[in-house]
Amino acid sequence: MRPAALVASFLRVKARVLIRPKEGILDPQGKAVERALPALGFDGVRDVRIGRLVELEADDASHLAELCEKLLANPLIEDYEIQELG
Amino acid sequence: MTFGVLQFPGSCDERDALGACERVGDARLVWHEETSLGDLDAVVIPGGFSYGDYLRAGAIARFAPVMEAVRDFAAGGGPVLGICNGFQVLCEAGLLPGALLPNDGLRFLCRQVDVEVVSAASAFTRGLEPGAHLSVPVKHMSGRYFAPAADLDALEASGQVVLRYAAGQNPNGSARDIAGVTNEAGNVMGLMPHPEHAVDALTGSADGLKLFAAAAATAVPA
Numbered sequence: 001m002r003p004a005a006l007v008a009s010f011l012r013v014k015a016r017v018l019i020r021p022k023e024g025i026l027d028p029q030g031k032a033v034e035r036a037l038p039a040l041g042f043d044g045v046r047d048v049r050i051g052r053l054v055e056l057e058a059d060d061a062s063h064l065a066e067l068c069e070k071l072l073a074n075p076l077i078e079d080y081e082i083q084e085l086g
Numbered sequence: 087m088t089f090g091v092l093q094f095p096g097s098c099d100e101r102d103a104l105g106a107c108e109r110v111g112d113a114r115l116v117w118h119e120e121t122s123l124g125d126l127d128a129v130v131i132p133g134g135f136s137y138g139d140y141l142r143a144g145a146i147a148r149f150a151p152v153m154e155a156v157r158d159f160a161a162g163g164g165p166v167l168g169i170c171n172g173f174q175v176l177c178e179a180g181l182l183p184g185a186l187l188p189n190d191g192l193r194f195l196c197r198q199v200d201v202e203v204v205s206a207a208s209a210f211t212r213g214l215e216p217g218a219h220l221s222v223p224v225k226h227m228s229g230r231y232f233a234p235a236a237d238l239d240a241l242e243a244s245g246q247v248v249l250r251y252a253a254g255q256n257p258n259g260s261a262r263d264i265a266g267v268t269n270e271a272g273n274v275m276g277l278m279p280h281p282e283h284a285v286d287a288l289t290g291s292a293d294g295l296k297l298f299a300a301a302a303a304t305a306v307p308a
Contacts, residue, residue: 025232026259028192052141071149074142074178077185077232 013061014085019073020051051078087111087302090126092156092172094118094136094147099282103132103169106282109295110302118150128165128209128301129156131172133225133280143186143228144174153179165209165301166274170226173266173276182269182276183241184233189226190259196225198290200252201265201279205245208272210297212304220249220293222279224257229278231260231267238262244270249277 021027027049034048054072058064064082073080089107093100093115100115107113107130116123123129137146147153153175160166160181168176176182189195200219203211233241238261241247249266256263258278266277281294 025187026190026230028188028190032192071141071145074145074185076234077187 011061012057012059013064014055014057015061015064016083016085017054017056017064017068017072018051018081018083019054019068020079020081021049022077022079025077087127088125089113089128089130089298089301090116090123091130091132092116092118092152093132094134094150096135096137096139097132097171098134099132099169099171099280100134102280102285103130103282106285106295106298109285110298116152118147118152121151121155123152123155123159126159126164128167129159130282131156131166131168131175132282133170133172136171136175139171139228142174142178143171144176144178147171147175148179157181160269160274163271163273165304167210167297167301168274168276169280169282170229170278173278174228176274176276181274182267183237183246184231184267186228186278187230187232188228189230189257194225194227195229195257196223197257198223199255199257199265199279201249201255201277202252203248204250205248205268207245208248208268208275209304210275210301211248212300214296214300219252220281220284220296221291222281222284222294224279226258226278229258229260231264231278233261238264241267246270246272248275249279 029050030048037045068080091103174186203214203218250263268275281297284291284294
């Protein structure tokens with residue numbers, strides 16, 4: 001392996017991005033699921049919120065936040081959390 | 087007066103938009119890979135499901151090559167109208183304030199609604215009477231207009247709220263009954279209802295044509 005490729009292989013990361021509707025924003029999907037649960041006998045489940053999970057591999061982890069801001073999440077309506085998996 | 091109607095993979099209202107524009111001027115389709123708008127006098131971003139609405143409605147389309155040209159065109163004061171998915175694209179692109187969230191009822195809506203003209207200061211409502219009602223259809227899944235409360239106050243204060251759903255007719259839970267907004271300059275406008283589907287009395291209403299006619303009437307001759 002050439003040195004540059006070797007370095008790149010160390011920098012490469014697997015990451016998981018969790019994207020959620022911001023607090024205070026009505027999430028009708030979550031509400032629909034919440035209302036369906038008692039019909040199955042699951043009582044006492046509240047505040048169901050539904051977001052998105054994005055898994056990715058990146059050659060350079062330093063760009064992850066920027067790509068979340070610009071594409072994966074809309075910061076006006078969504079929060080995101082990056083979990084690096086190594 | 088030549089309108090350009092953008093066409094993305096997944097657009098589905100470009101033909102009706104083209105037809106609406108042709109009633110008040112010349113019009114042609116503009117493929118999403120084009121990088122120049124040529125001699126166009128106005129741009130319409132039509133409804134549909136560009137790029138399958140993947141990620142969020144409008145999120146991918148904003149990166150299409152043609153959107154760079156639209157950005158420059160808008161910055162130069164050119165009139166741009168985003169309808170439904172086009173509105174979502176303009177919000178995602180940052181050319182309009184706010185965002186469109188899934189309808190509060192979580193259902194796809196398809197119905198005729200009345201909208202009220204709030205401001206006649208935009209490129210597409212100039213000459214209309216504030217307070218006048220327009221009968222136009224809505225058909226969307228993600229049309230709930232949202233912006234933080236302080237931003238909504240600012241939009242109302244600056245006259246950027248251009249259309250509201252008539253009292254009791256807000257179909258999707260939009261903040262403050264907002265159906266359409268403009269940018270600060272008033273040349274870029276987005277709305278969820280479909281004026282291009284209301285251009286002939288035969289289909290129930292020709293009110294939508296007024297928006298296209300307003301743009302044609304106020305176009306600066308080249």
